[in-house]
Amino acid sequence: MERDIKQNLEFLVGKSRDLIKDQINSYENSTSKSGIMISVSALFTPIAISIISNTDSPFLIKFLILIPIVLMAIALYYFFLVLKPEGLDHGMNFNKFEDLAIKEYNDLLLYEIGANKDSFNDNDSIVAKQTNNYKNGTRLIFYSSIILFTLVTINMFLDNKAKTNTEIKIGNNDSLILKLFKLLKSIPK
Secondary structure, three states, rough: HHHHHHHHHHHHHHHHHHHHHHHHHHHHHHHHHHHHHHHHHHHHHHHHHHHHHHOOOOOOHHHHHHHHHHHHHHHHHHHHHOOOOOOOOOOOOOHHHHOOOOOOHHHHHHHHHHHHHHHHHHHHHHHHHHHHHHHHHHHHHHHHHHHHHHHHHHHHHHHHHHHHHHHHHHHHOOOOHHHHHHHHHHOOO
16 A cells, blocks of 8 residues: 555655646747747848838738738737746755755655646746737738738739739830830930
């Protein structure tokens, strides 16, 4: 019976350590992925700004392009919240080692299980908040990218249509290249 209790406690100590390791890995993964997402948003922001600065773009496109820019800014805020360091508990406290040195083995195992459980519970709200911030930032970058891609595509079609209408207005069934060639020939040498 005593041996079964010892094995059960050792098993629970191992599992509680694994849970804390998984929790810490989740926290670190969100932090590293957040940096990558900040880089992705840095790629899309210049595209949006170049469309705004393009004088040929219709006013409505220039106005609507502000939506993905605002979404990216909010996403960056969420990602910076993820990058904000917060301390996590890692289980047993080193300051308690001297006091624990005189305890029996089963008591040490029970203490570690309790310490790991407390650490896990303390870390849970921090990791959950970080995960939510990461998910919100990722969603906003995704929505921003879709809106930006849609607006760029619409702008390209509008821009091509405007160029086609301009070429047609030149008239006289001559192509633009032929007109330029005639213009260059007429320049005195």
